[in-house]
Amino acid sequence: MLICLCFGSAMTAYISRTPKYEEFIWRKEAHQFLELPFDNNPPPSFNSGWSLCPECKHTLKFYDLIPILSFISTxxxxxxxKKAIPLSYPLTELASLLTCLPLLFISTNWISLLILTCIFSLLICISIIDWKVQWIPDQLNLLLLGFALTFNIVESTISMKDAVLGMMLGYLCIVSIRQLYLIFKDIEAIGLGDAKLLAALGAWQGVESLFYILFYASITGVIYAIFSRKGRYQSLAFGPFLCFSALLNFFITNQY
Structure with missing residues (x-):
């Protein structure tokens, strides 16, 4: 439980810092390419130091960073x-705990349990970032891929051949859809971040899982679009639906 909450706390820092920092880097590179002046100060990156209050910039003490309990105590x-703390912080920590808690009843190996906790935490982090800014950091997809392959080495749930094929076909599946839309519609219907994400999910759960993950993601995505009344040309992050579907498929195929 404590590890889950700590991962959730780390995710809140990553989610709040990384999109702003990456946007700063993109703007800086664009100005340099166009030979324009750029004097903006960089926002804090994920590994730039101790956490600060986003409003008053006061350095937070360890007792200010206790997952969920610090939010309740203040x-x-x-x-x-005395400025309000975004409710998304404790909700992210709680989501990490509730999502990872069932792993205690599935995995008996502590190494596998730790790896799965990392995978689940990354899926939550990817979902939230993609939902907020509609792009997925490459470092998260690479970490997810690394943990997925490591899990299959430790647990031998699927063969490495199946994992590698799942990775390759997962990537090619999304890239093919993207290319078809570019050819026939001249639009980017889906991002390469989703292709890298599905590649990592295929490496985790194997080739056969790809059909179910895409099926569940498509169904839930369509249902959400209908009930949220998304317009035909309004963009919708697909990453959260892929992550949810991968978690759903994992629990369905691991009922003990």
């Missing part, structure tokens, strides 16, 4: 400036 406000 009644959802910064201890120093």
């Amino acid at each position: 009644k959802g406000r910064c201890r120093y400036c």
Whole structure:
């Protein structure tokens, strides 16, 4: 439980910092390419140091960073400036705990349990970032791929041949859909981040899982689009649906 909450706490920092920092890098590179001045100060990156309050910039102490409990003890406000803390912080920590908790009843090997906890935490992190900014950091997809392959080496749930084939076909599946839309519709219907994500999911659960993951993701995506009344030309992040479907398929195929 404690590990899950700690991962959730780390995810909140990554989710709040990384999109802003990456956007700063893109803007800086664009200005340099166009030979335009760019004097903006960089926002904090994920590994730039101790956590700060986003409002008053006060350095947070260890007791300000205790997952969920710190939020409750301060009644959802910064201890120093009294500004409201986004509810997404404790909700992300709680989501990490609730999602990973069933692993205690599935995995008996502590190494596999730790790897699966990392995989689940990454899926939550990817889902939230993609939902907010509609792109997936490459480092998250690479980490997910690394943990997926490591899990299959440790647990031998599927063969490495199946894992590698799942990785390759997962990537090619999304890239093919993207290319078809570019040829016939001249639009980018789906991003390469989703292709890398499905490649990692295929490496984790194998070739046969790809059909179910795509099927569940398509169904849930369509249902959401209908109930949220998304317009035909409104963009919709597909990554969260892929992550949810991978988790769903994992629990369906691991009923003990």
